[in-house]
Amino acid sequence: MHELSVCQALVEQAELIARERQASVTRLILQIGPLSGVESELLRRAFPLASAGTCCEGAALEILAAPVTVYCPDCMVTSEVAANKLLCPECGNWRTSLASGDEMVLQTVELETRAANGNESTGQR
Amino acid sequence: MCDTCGCNITPGNKHLVEAGGKFSHSASGHESVEVLQNLLSENDHQADHNREHFHRHGVLVINLMSSPGAGKTSLLEATVRALGGKLGIAVIEGDLETENDAQRLRECGIPAVQITTGSACHLDAHMVHQALHQMSLDNIDVLFIENVGNLVCPASFDLGQHINVALLSVPEGDDKPAKYPVMFRAVDAVLLSKTDLLQVLPEFSPQRAETALRSLASEAPLLNVNVRSAEGLQPWLDWLGEQIAVFKSARETGAMGHFRPVTGQAHVLTHPHLSQFTPRENDG
Numbered sequence: 001m002h003e004l005s006v007c008q009a010l011v012e013q014a015e016l017i018a019r020e021r022q023a024s025v026t027r028l029i030l031q032i033g034p035l036s037g038v039e040s041e042l043l044r045r046a047f048p049l050a051s052a053g054t055c056c057e058g059a060a061l062e063i064l065a066a067p068v069t070v071y072c073p074d075c076m077v078t079s080e081v082a083a084n085k086l087l088c089p090e091c092g093n094w095r096t097s098l099a100s101g102d103e104m105v106l107q108t109v110e111l112e113t114r115a116a117n118g119n120e121s122t123g124q125r
Numbered sequence: 126m127c128d129t130c131g132c133n134i135t136p137g138n139k140h141l142v143e144a145g146g147k148f149s150h151s152a153s154g155h156e157s158v159e160v161l162q163n164l165l166s167e168n169d170h171q172a173d174h175n176r177e178h179f180h181r182h183g184v185l186v187i188n189l190m191s192s193p194g195a196g197k198t199s200l201l202e203a204t205v206r207a208l209g210g211k212l213g214i215a216v217i218e219g220d221l222e223t224e225n226d227a228q229r230l231r232e233c234g235i236p237a238v239q240i241t242t243g244s245a246c247h248l249d250a251h252m253v254h255q256a257l258h259q260m261s262l263d264n265i266d267v268l269f270i271e272n273v274g275n276l277v278c279p280a281s282f283d284l285g286q287h288i289n290v291a292l293l294s295v296p297e298g299d300d301k302p303a304k305y306p307v308m309f310r311a312v313d314a315v316l317l318s319k320t321d322l323l324q325v326l327p328e329f330s331p332q333r334a335e336t337a338l339r340s341l342a343s344e345a346p347l348l349n350v351n352v353r354s355a356e357g358l359q360p361w362l363d364w365l366g367e368q369i370a371v372f373k374s375a376r377e378t379g380a381m382g383h384f385r386p387v388t389g390q391a392h393v394l395t396h397p398h399l400s401q402f403t404p405r406e407n408d409g
């Protein structure tokens with residue numbers, strides 16, 4: 001499985017953002033759909049390994065599961081379906097288009113500024 | 126991650142990412158940055174770069190995927206034997222270990238570069254790029270990339286190819302598209318391989334395989350292929366010939382970036398056994 005390499009890519013993306021702001025990562029939020037080809041559970045297990053020794057070490061990993069939905073151009077409706085049955089449940093049409101379910105996206109990086117505690121005076125307002 | 130082009134930043138989410146954006150700062154020294162970026166965007170950038178290589182040389186690139194042993198290397202050998210004189214063919218071989226497959230193709234007289242991935246179960250765009258710099262694409266019309274035998278993850282990694290093809294061999298059973306939807310919904314054609322074995326494996330139903338494929342909302346043609354006879358190879362050669370013709374005309378008009386695989390003559394979409402999925406017959 002390639003969840004480890006996906007996790008390494010995730011850590012690299014988050015590191016770039018964190019380094020830019022001289023901060024450490026406290027939480028990562030991902031969107032993972034069933035048709036993305038990665039297993040959320042395996043990602044979770046790979047994360048401690050991929051993040052060890054990086055600024056993501058110890059960060060919380062939150063994974064939002066996107067449902068599989070298809071749009072039927074005939075019925076003009078979007079319906080939730082099973083990952084291997086992308087037919088329109090209304091009319092049986094198989095010429096649907098995927099509306100969600102294949103995402104493999106880094107949505108949010110939450111950071112803690114390293115100088116956060118001693119440095120309030122430079123804050124805005 | 127792409128700092129320069131901001132590839133996943135759309136007008137709709139731009140404000141979230143820009144400094145001072147709504148989610149960008151909070152008072153406590155905690156900061157929340159909305160990224161909305163594909164986890165494989167680094168791979169995708171490399172794939173785009175690979176595509177530039179291919180287009181500079183006018184090469185059509187086809188990614189072959191399947192379970193181990195479904196017949197990818199045999200198909201390539203037979204294809205080279207059938208077309209090698211008329212067409213410049215090169216191959217990049219992906220395997221966990223051994224040079225065997227590249228060696229088999231060199232013996233057929235074409236350039237072949239082997240990538241041994243060690244423990245990686247798929248090829249990625251970086252590995253293909255390294256292989257590209259070990260080979261010449263001059264006088265090559267079609268480059269085949271034989272991916273690592275695996276029905277799970279090769280589909281997630283763009284290599285810069287123009288066409289994805291999956292082989293589904295008769296001994297594997299007709300329900301593979303239902304079991305591996307990520308792979309099968311990503312491909313532009315499915316080759317039912319080893320169809321010479323249908324006579325000894327009557328439990329395999331090509332119709333069931335096709336139904337499972339259509340259930341993934343795929344229009345990909347399903348072609349019967351058997352490398353043990355000249356007729357058995359013909360549906361594949363016909364389909365391949367169509368793709369090459371369309372790619373060549375795109376090359377002449379400088380529109381290779383807009384090339385899309387054509388469904389081909391072996392058009393199966395009106396297959397009567399799919400009537401359960403197509404309540405209206407061609408009402409156009």
Ligand SMILES: Nc1nc2c(ncn2[C@@H]2O[C@H](COP(=O)(O)OP(=O)(O)O)[C@@H](O)[C@H]2O)c(=O)[nH]1
Pocket residue numbers: 191192193194195196197198199200274318319320321322350351352353
């Ligand atoms: N009967 C039959 N056997 C085939 C066919 N194509 C490949 N094979 C056999 O299947 C085995 C695996 O083939 P290979 O090309 O190495 O599969 P790969 O792992 O997908 O590259 C070999 O023993 C081939 O001879 C075919 O069309 N018919």
Ligand SMILES: [Mg+2]
Pocket residue numbers: 197198199226271
């Ligand atoms: Mg092989």
Ligand SMILES: [Zn+2]
Pocket residue numbers: 001002245246247278279
């Ligand atoms: Zn993999």
Ligand SMILES: [Zn+2]
Pocket residue numbers: 072073074075076088089090091092093
């Ligand atoms: Zn419908």
Ligand SMILES: [Zn+2]
Pocket residue numbers: 174178254
């Ligand atoms: Zn290069």
